[in-house]
Amino acid sequence: MSDDADFELTPLYRIHAFGCMTQRPPAHPRGSCGTAGAPPLWERLGQLIEKHQLPDVAFTAAGCMGFCAAGPLMVVYPEGIWYRPTTPDDIDEIVDSHFRNGRRVDRLIVVPQRR
Numbered sequence: 736m737s738d739d740a741d742f743e744l745t746p747l748y749r750i751h752a753f754g755c756m757t758q759r760p761p762a763h764p765r766g767s768c769g770t771a772g773a774p775p776l777w778e779r780l781g782q783l784i785e786k787h788q789l790p791d792v793a794f795t796a797a798g799c800m801g802f803c804a805a806g807p808l809m810v811v812y813p814e815g816i817w818y819r820p821t822t823p824d825d826i827d828e829i830v831d832s833h834f835r836n837g838r839r840v841d842r843l844i845v846v847p848q849r850r
């Protein structure tokens with residue numbers, strides 16, 4: 736790490752997506768992305784990134800991101816877009832449209848609310 740404020744940081748990835756994997760018991764009052772069906776969706780996402788050979792796209796399984804009742808949730812950087820996919824087709828669309836062609840999928844975007 737340099738002390739020089741002029742150094743440039745080269746992004747490692749063009750897109751870095753984080754998907755919440757937190758699993759709480761089904762009756763938990765906060766809910767959870769795991770209970771809402773996240774794990775197979777993120778598994779599919781990872782498989783598609785690999786299938787389409789997108790080395791500049793990364794997916795990281797993450798812990799709770801604080802908006803549990805809205806899950807399953809993923810957030811995509813650098814834009815900071817939050818998606819709520821619920822089906823394999825939703826995942827396919829995010830990969831095809833956003834990750835491969837740079838067009839966000841508006842119908843799956845959510846704006847989590849801070850309380």
Ligand code: FES
Nearest residue numbers: 755768799800803
């Ligand atoms: S459990 Fe997924 S955001 Fe909290």
